[in-house]
Amino acid sequence: MTSQAGSTPRVALVTGTSSGIGAAVVEYFCEQGYQVLAVDFNAAGKVAADAAGAAFFQADLTDPQACRDAVNDAVRRFGSVDILVNNAGIQHVETIEAFPEEKWRNIIDLMLTAPFLLSQAAWPYMRKAGWGRIINIASIHAQVASPGKAAYVSAKHGLIGLTKTAALEGGEQGITANTICPAYVKTPLVDNQIADQAKLNGMDEQEVIEKIMLKNAAIKRLIDPSEVAQMVAYLASDAAGAVTGSSWNIDLGWTAH
Template sequence: MSANPSPGSPRVALVTGTSSGIGAAVVKTLCDLGHQVLAVDFNPAGETVAEASGAAFFQADLTDAEACRAAVGDAVKRFGHVDILVNNAGIQHVESIESFPEAKWRQIIDLMLTAPFLLTQAAWPYMREGQWGRIINIASVHAQVASPGKAAYISAKHGLIGLTKTAALEGGEHGITANALCPAYVRTPLVDNQIADQARMHGMGEQEVIEKVMLKNAAVKRLIDPSEVASLVAYLASDQAGAVTGSSWNIDLGWTAQ
């Protein structure tokens, strides 16, 4: 393992779920700050997105444990170590518990809870060796509250908060911090796809879904831009955030203020 850079120097970041939305915004932001970034996504089109921001790309199905370890291995092969891990990859399926497919449940849990654990585990020795690390888990407002039709997604996101807190406690003595971001609905392809699913489930029009379901509990009545989430990731990945760990950062338009 090679030594990590001195404080304030560019770091090595691995970001998952990067072909669009939050992940793409995080990759661009970290690259703009001068970090070396490996963008990891199942979609091969993510390579074009990564290259446009100046990042390297690794295609992987993160529901496969070996692919998680291979992603970290690729970052180490390219850059020598891993300093920053942003677990963002996710999917969604909207259906009642009664009819929720078991295969879809397992896929969501594997991608959104097991993969972050395995990626953290694989990156941990490099962060510990350098006595500096930043683990940033993109959770959701649904890591704090629940909504109908999202049993697997909500279970995974609640579990991610537990993983974040445990990593924070174990990482403190090694200079490793772990934090979770909990945004409400962000304007991403994942959310756009949900609108149609929610409309079908609730028997209403798509604009009604945005106004009466997605923004119902929000004080600020708009969807969040991915760049807003990426900006907070950049702070938590910085030297200035060394005292911040084990926290869940709500970017929820006031949803949980009630």
């Protein structure tokens, strides 16, 4: 739980924390005694942060300066950043032909450029400490594709490349970088996708869950955010010190085919 032999709690910066995976990660870290900065675009994220015992920083991470400001706020409050969990994400479902350019840029900025900028800003503090964990929350769509998700799939594929590069550059400095690739997690983002997919495919929402989201799954259910948080906890621990550059599937058997 501590970043060195003494009793100083480790400092974690987590993005996309108002609900779902991010909220579950913040809650776990706080329970374990970490100092946590929860970062979210939505001001309502402060409610979840307060309930968990975390500090809160409101930011639009599509703004490069906001990424740097988030790291600076964690350093101002806690003195460093030991763990970075890049989780913030959005989704837009549309065919390539009809995909709005503005939506494309917004998704890439939030889900690929922001993790790069946050990692870049946190890197000097991790290097100085000789210990750091970068954990990128991707998706099974970092490894496979689905129709209607050009920007999302592109950003998540890119996140794996960023993770591998960070792992190679950080190894000798005590910094590890890993990616978690969940299938569909029961979050508000997925709830919105269900509605969008229903409209795109002319189905009702239950059909979307059964015929699209769980079609390739061996385990026929959605994933609970706490299950992803437990994987984050492992990768953030000392026990995972030899684990870097890897992609960890929590995919209900999706890619076993």
